Amino acid sequence: MTEVVRRSTADGVTTLTLDNPPVNALGKDLRRGLLEALTQAEADPDTRAIVLAAAGRTWPAGADIREFGKPPAEPLLPELCAAVATCTKPVIAALHGTVFGGGLELALAAGGRLAKLGTQLGLPEVTLGILPGAGGTQRLPRLIGAKPALGLMLSGLPVAAERAVELGFVDAVTDGDVRSAAEAMARKIAAGEVDLARKFPRPDHRADATTWLRAVASAREGIGKARLPAPGRIIDCVEAALLLPEEEGLAYERAAFEDLVGTPEAAALRHAFLSERRAARLPDLGGAEAREVSTVGVVGGGLMGSGIATALLSAGYRVTLIERDPTALSAGLARVATNQERAVSKGRLSKAGQEEAWSRIAGANDMAALSESDLVIEAVPEDEELKQRIFAELGAVTRPGTILATNTSYLDVNGIADASGRPEDVVGLHFFSPAQVMKLIEVVVGDSTAPDVTATAFALAKRMGKIAVRAGVCDGFIGNRILTAYRTATDFLLEDGASPYDIDRAMVEWGFPKGPYAVLDMAGLDISWARRKRLAATRDPTRRYVAIGDRLCEAGRLGQKAGKGYYRYSDDSRHGEEDPEVLGLIVAERQAKGIVPRQVTDAEIQTRVLAAMANEGARILEEGIAARPSDVDVVMMLGYGFPRWRGGPMQAADAAGLLGLRNHLKDYAREEAAFWQPAQLWDDLIKNGRKFSDLNSE
Numbered sequence: 001m002t003e004v005v006r007r008s009t010a011d012g013v014t015t016l017t018l019d020n021p022p023v024n025a026l027g028k029d030l031r032r033g034l035l036e037a038l039t040q041a042e043a044d045p046d047t048r049a050i051v052l053a054a055a056g057r058t059w060p061a062g063a064d065i066r067e068f069g070k071p072p073a074e075p076l077l078p079e080l081c082a083a084v085a086t087c088t089k090p091v092i093a094a095l096h097g098t099v100f101g102g103g104l105e106l107a108l109a110a111g112g113r114l115a116k117l118g119t120q121l122g123l124p125e126v127t128l129g130i131l132p133g134a135g136g137t138q139r140l141p142r143l144i145g146a147k148p149a150l151g152l153m154l155s156g157l158p159v160a161a162e163r164a165v166e167l168g169f170v171d172a173v174t175d176g177d178v179r180s181a182a183e184a185m186a187r188k189i190a191a192g193e194v195d196l197a198r199k200f201p202r203p204d205h206r207a208d209a210t211t212w213l214r215a216v217a218s219a220r221e222g223i224g225k226a227r228l229p230a231p232g233r234i235i236d237c238v239e240a241a242l243l244l245p246e247e248e249g250l251a252y253e254r255a256a257f258e259d260l261v262g263t264p265e266a267a268a269l270r271h272a273f274l275s276e277r278r279a280a281r282l283p284d285l286g287g288a289e290a291r292e293v294s295t296v297g298v299v300g301g302g303l304m305g306s307g308i309a310t311a312l313l314s315a316g317y318r319v320t321l322i323e324r325d326p327t328a329l330s331a332g333l334a335r336v337a338t339n340q341e342r343a344v345s346k347g348r349l350s351k352a353g354q355e356e357a358w359s360r361i362a363g364a365n366d367m368a369a370l371s372e373s374d375l376v377i378e379a380v381p382e383d384e385e386l387k388q389r390i391f392a393e394l395g396a397v398t399r400p401g402t403i404l405a406t407n408t409s410y411l412d413v414n415g416i417a418d419a420s421g422r423p424e425d426v427v428g429l430h431f432f433s434p435a436q437v438m439k440l441i442e443v444v445v446g447d448s449t450a451p452d453v454t455a456t457a458f459a460l461a462k463r464m465g466k467i468a469v470r471a472g473v474c475d476g477f478i479g480n481r482i483l484t485a486y487r488t489a490t491d492f493l494l495e496d497g498a499s500p501y502d503i504d505r506a507m508v509e510w511g512f513p514k515g516p517y518a519v520l521d522m523a524g525l526d527i528s529w530a531r532r533k534r535l536a537a538t539r540d541p542t543r544r545y546v547a548i549g550d551r552l553c554e555a556g557r558l559g560q561k562a563g564k565g566y567y568r569y570s571d572d573s574r575h576g577e578e579d580p581e582v583l584g585l586i587v588a589e590r591q592a593k594g595i596v597p598r599q600v601t602d603a604e605i606q607t608r609v610l611a612a613m614a615n616e617g618a619r620i621l622e623e624g625i626a627a628r629p630s631d632v633d634v635v636m637m638l639g640y641g642f643p644r645w646r647g648g649p650m651q652a653a654d655a656a657g658l659l660g661l662r663n664h665l666k667d668y669a670r671e672e673a674a675f676w677q678p679a680q681l682w683d684d685l686i687k688n689g690r691k692f693s694d695l696n697s698e
């Protein structure tokens with residue numbers, strides 16, 4: 001037996017304690033250790049009942065995701081679950097923490113399940129592009145019926161232990177020590193006072209085949225033409241759980257699992273999961289400890305500032321909101337209140353929680369109110385001079401050691417930091433709108449930012465339930481730089497012959513929730529127009545410049561808010577119609593430049609966009625703006641709608657093949673070298689037979 005499983009026996013009860021930190025993932029050592037220990041307990045004449053319990057913060061939170069895609073190591077999880085299910089002695093699972101995926105499947109194989117109050121249970125496999133492959137699709141519907149089982153497996157969302165009792169897959173909840181409760185029950189079983197099967201009788205849901213098949217049909221209708229295969233395969237498996245004997249059903253599930261786990265979509269979704277966690281690893285900080293933060297100031301109560309304040313309150317911080325005058329302050333506070341109302345109406349916040357959170361916010365017009373703050377986040381409009389002025393003031397009114405953060409999306413963080421007089425305390429925190437919803441924060445580390453300031457920014461993000469990615473200082477950091485490259489590539493295509501509607505359709509077809517022109521309409525075309533006008537004086541005149549966006553703005557087509565942009569919007573609709581007037585503007589612009597339009601296929605649009613994004617990502621890596629390719633991927637997936645099942649631009653470039661994409665870049669560079677020239681990194685990787693993902697572990 002390995003030390004990941006501890007075994008103790010008393011009063012006829014053997015307790016096997018799983019101990020594989022941090023989340024007891026069911027990796028090969030744990031599987032092997034548990035199977036050995038179980039076999040021994042089963043053979044032990046002094047053992048009449050078995051308790052499975054977990055040490056540390058949680059019962060197994062699933063199979064070990066890092067093992068997927070590698071050669072399978074015996075014993076496999078389905079074998080382990082089968083050993084639990086067929087054990088000749090009663091087995092009780094004592095659950096706590098996050099009982100997810102393979103962890104829940106292990107518990108489902110036991111004869112009884114007790115959970116500690118606060119336990120969360122779920123089957124999130126679908127979010128990884130796979131299905132529960134250790135009996136979950138067979139045992140759960142048999143236990144609770146097809147409909148609720150499908151609900152859990154297709155949503156991937158967890159439920160609380162009390163709800164699991166109502167649904168019928170947890171037998172009882174305790175607010176005491178769950179292991180002791182399970183051992184107490186096991187002792188009664190061992191003493192012959194309790195019979196597990198009689199104590200927890202299981203209804204036979206398969207007897208009502210009509211209800212079962214109706215649930216299957218309605219789930220099939222519900223997923224429609226799902227883009228990924230996993231939901232359809234989950235439904236097939238649940239149907240099989242009715243139609244096939246258990247053994248055959250399990251084999252059917254296993255085959256479906258093996259099909260799915262090898263798909264590129266599942267690989268990309270695993271990459272997404274692991275990349276989000278890898279982003280928090282910051283070896284260059286030399287182990288710097290985060291500073292204490294309990295009170296946070298927010299300067300600016302607009303859309304962004306109020307969203308940030310809302311998110312801070314949800315994370316339990318005290319917040320001081322600063323606005324320049326009483327009217328703006330009440331408007332800012334009202335926005336926070338509205339955000340909270342919305343959270344209450346969606347069931348994400350209780351009424352009591354709302355009141356408690358509201359008691360932690362104060363408002364002021366004077367920056368002096370920030371003298372007690374541990375960290376201040378500035379969220380005023382993107383105006384460098386204004387930000388520098390505010391930082392000069394913040395440097396003066398806050399205590400030394402107070403961290404000063406700017407929520408800029410592309411300005412020079414070093415200049416802003418210098419204005420404060422103590423640049424070591426300054427960091428960029430680039431939130432995404434709406435800040436109370438979006439999970440991403442780019443942590444922009446300036447030349448002078450102290451390591452413990454960066455560590456604090458990451459700790460703050462973690463407490464806010466957000467994912468932080470480290471970025472260096474440059475125009476647009478990681479995300480907005482790649483977004484600019486994306487838009488440049490599509491603007492070239494627009495001028496060359498594609499329509500905005502062709503481009504949007506091609507990108508939605510490729511997996512983005514919206515095309516780039518529909519997104520521009522939503523954000524307002526004037527924002528990027530103002531920026532282009534500001535940069536006009538310094539723009540390199542030899543570079544290709546597409547002025548179609550400018551022409552639209554000049555014609556008053558500022559996007560949805562103006563009722564027209566790249567699309568036309570009827571009074572109350574946010575869904576745009578194609579507009580011949582826009583096509584006319586584009587034709588005129590091409591004629592003015594002497595461009596003869598050519599046929600552009602969807603495939604070309606998709607390839608150029610991917611090549612442009614990955615090439616900008618490669619430049620960002622070369623410049624050290626991003627620490628690793630997976631950080632670029634995380635930013636694009638969480639902040640810019642890059643399809644998660646494609647794993648971000650660097651992962652998608654790996655999947656498409658670096659050599660082919662590099663060759664496309666070289667071809668495109670003949671049209672416009674400055675934009676399309678492949679970064680050196682492509683050649684470095686290709687000649688060593690490597691991929692972007694090989695740089696992630698370094």
Ligand code: 3H9
Pocket residue numbers: 022023025061062063064065066077078098100101102103105124125128131132133134136257274277278
């Ligand atoms: C499955 O079970 C398939 C089966 O049906 C079939 C098999 C045949 N594997 O998130 P955190 C690591 S599919 C490996 O920061 P939190 C994570 O990478 C699986 N590693 O903590 C991180 O490592 P590091 C179904 C895992 O408190 C550390 O643990 N299960 C796994 O914010 C801490 O994680 C899931 O999909 C794993 N399964 O959240 C559950 N899980 O410190 C996935 C975590 O080196 N996990 N790690 O960066 C979660 O949802 C969250 O991690 C959890 C904890 C809620 C558990």
